[in-house]
Amino acid sequence: MPLASDQQTHIPGTADLDNPLYYLENFETVVRWVRRFHSDLLTADEIGKVDGLLSLDQPARALLARMVMRTGDLFRVEKFNYPEIGVPVNDAVSALATKGWIEDNPSVPLAELFRLFTLGELRTALANQISAAGLPATAAKGLLKDTLIPLHPDIAPVDLWLPDVSTQVIRLNHMALFDRLRLMFFGNLRQSWSDFVLVELGHQQYEQVPLSAESRAFDKRDDVDRYLVMHHCRERLDQGEAPETVWQDIPTANENAWLESRRGRLLFELGKLAERGGNTELALKAYRLSGHRESRLRQLRLLERLKQHHEAWKIAQAATDEPRFGAEERGLERILTRLAKKLGEALPQQSERPQLTAFTLELDNPDGHSVEWAAMQHLSEPDTPVAYVENTLINGLFGLLCWPALFEPLPGAFFHPFHTGPVDLYREDFVERRQALFDDCLGTLASDNYKTRIRDTWQGKQGIASPFVIWPILSEELLEMALTCIPAQHLERMFRRLLGNLREHRSGFPDLIRFRPDHNDPNRRYEMIEVKGPGDRLQDHQTRWLEFCVDHGIPVSVCYVRWTDR
Structure with a gap:
């Protein structure tokens, strides 16, 4: 209707x-x-x-x-x-x-x-x-x-x-x-009746997006039924029911991409539980049907463990033509290298990677602070302040600049007034549906207009929930220092990489940012620093961000911290 x-x-x-x-x-x-x-x-x-x-x-x-x-x-x-x-x-x-x-x-x-x-x-x-x-x-x-x-x-x-x-x-x-009424209103079963009270108490504010005739979570009763069945299947798994019995009730695939992504996550979780319980046949079947971004790597590692090397080689080779996400690309390289040695195949060609700048600090830490905090305190100087921002700063600047695109009331994006962001944020066509809007937002980076837009949004939307802006961390002082020191060209390069894969690329940013507002080179008035403590190593998603920055002239480095032996 x-x-x-x-x-x-x-x-x-x-x-x-x-x-x-x-x-x-x-x-x-x-x-x-x-x-x-x-x-x-x-x-x-x-x-x-x-x-x-x-x-x-x-x-x-x-x-x-x-x-x-x-x-x-x-x-x-x-x-x-x-x-x-x-x-x-x-x-x-x-x-x-x-x-x-x-x-x-x-x-x-x-x-x-x-x-x-x-x-x-x-x-x-x-x-x-x-x-x-x-x-x-x-x-x-x-x-x-x-x-x-x-x-x-x-x-x-x-x-x-x-x-x-x-x-x-x-x-x-x-x-x-x-439960059905709540699901049709919220579009999920995570949000509860108390969400209303939280809004009134001031614990959460939501952007008021105009709702249209297409503003509904579901258009078919069958889709509501499928959601509820999958939700109950996941509850049964969480309560310890055997994956073999839950498997019997998981719905078959259908054409609804959103529900298929939920089905993929359910199958992935079922596969992990089946694998943990020793039912490798069911685990492999669930991974094959899943479509979850991590399921193929999990399937390949299980095949390796089962010594089904030829089957794993065939799947891994086919996957390299269309990796699902960046981490899978690196994982496939490692698996193919191991399999090639076992099967006598030619080793896959490794992609060239830029050299990362690294330095080491030996620090005293009698109070047991985190390694990031200790490094920040040591590196901070009055004329070169350092902030511990991790994923919050660049994501926050992106969220402020692109607020109009993120909260555009497109069909299927918002269907009640209590969304923290568009429900299609991680769907494959998210950016494509809003391409002109994102182009307009990023187009302001060609002049100083972007600074005005970011400042106005920071002021006008203060406290309103956003999937990218963490208000308590993004202070006005930090915001102004970032706008002063980070060149627009660097922001555009990072923002465009974000848009290439919002789910994956919104994490992995370096822990610290050191500002040098008086540096002669405008491209060197800041530096992002990834901090690693003793025994810690770079994760794939962190390495990919660091290498991207090096490739695009964005100043980054890795700081390895050693504790002073007292």
Whole structure:
């Protein structure tokens, strides 16, 4: 169903925390938004439930919202303390039970009782079971759990488990529907109902991006279903279920590139668990189907370990024609070199790499500071200040300069007001879809206009969430020193490399930056320094950034720190 043309006048917001029922208002914002703009992705039964929910009396809706926002679906009524709902809790419970939103006295496994009840209550209620298991009456809760749960695997109503405990336990029904509503609103299940509260409390601010008729996370119900299935598969793996059983429920491939990337990550994680558990056949199958950026290297290393050298050689050779990312390119070189020696093949030609400048410092560190901090303190001078910035400075300057491109309201990029950045940030066509916008932003580097744009964005967007700007670190002093000392040409070269692979290239920058604002050569008024402590070595993604900088005349070096033997 296309979104209504007046959607712009109904952008959801957060409730005022002075309202005691702020959480209900936030909860119903999600429910009403999905009901209005996503009803084509809901079944008639789900729409009926949503409409029934919204027609409940306010106290019942408030209690329902409270339960949805809490962990789990089982609750003790006597533990509820919500005077703001305006009626006795038992009245709201009865109203919800009448409409089928809760189940009274549900059948539960014994494990749930250990979550709901105190040790004292359980010792009294389970006295017979504790005695029959040969445990002392004073046994700790952990021991009781470990012993009794395997002995009593069946489920039973709470009043049968605990006949002498004065309690009322209820189960919230339809949690799957609430997860579905939350998923369709946020586009993921990481964000929770509390995100609204965080916004109102000032813990997070979001860029207000105009929403259009295409501003939805999902266009097909099947895509929502696939997401939920994969999410539950990942939960099962995280809870320790065998990868062999989870494998049976992983959906087959489909044409949705975003969901396929999620499926690839799921298969990659399943493959690692299968490999760890010794099921190498399943691991190889999962890696082959994954498409995850790291899966091919993992597959090749496993084939090497299994001495399937010919198969590994064939895959590695084919992969060199189209490496998935920079680190894979280096990894393939190493694997092909090892395989060539074992198979008697010609050694692959190694790519030429520039020489890196390096120096060594011997430092005293009686207070046990980090190696980066110690090097920064030693190198800093009044006329050559040093800052510990790692990945924050260049990414931050990029994020400030390219803010309009990053937050352009393209279809599929934003679909609610609580995004920290575009959801398609790491998709292959991200830059292509915004090429003209990025060209415009980077075009300002041809004059001093870029400095004005960066300063204006730093001032005007202060504190608003961005995938590239870490506000507490990017101070005005650091910003001004960077704009003074780093040439525009160097920024453009680094920004264009970033755009070549945002996921990979946003990390690996050197730890420190040393400013030399009075240097005669404008290209040498700063230097980026990667710091390595004893026993540490350069990682591939760090080496690639360092080599790129050397190739493009950007001043970088590697500082090796040795601790003074005291």
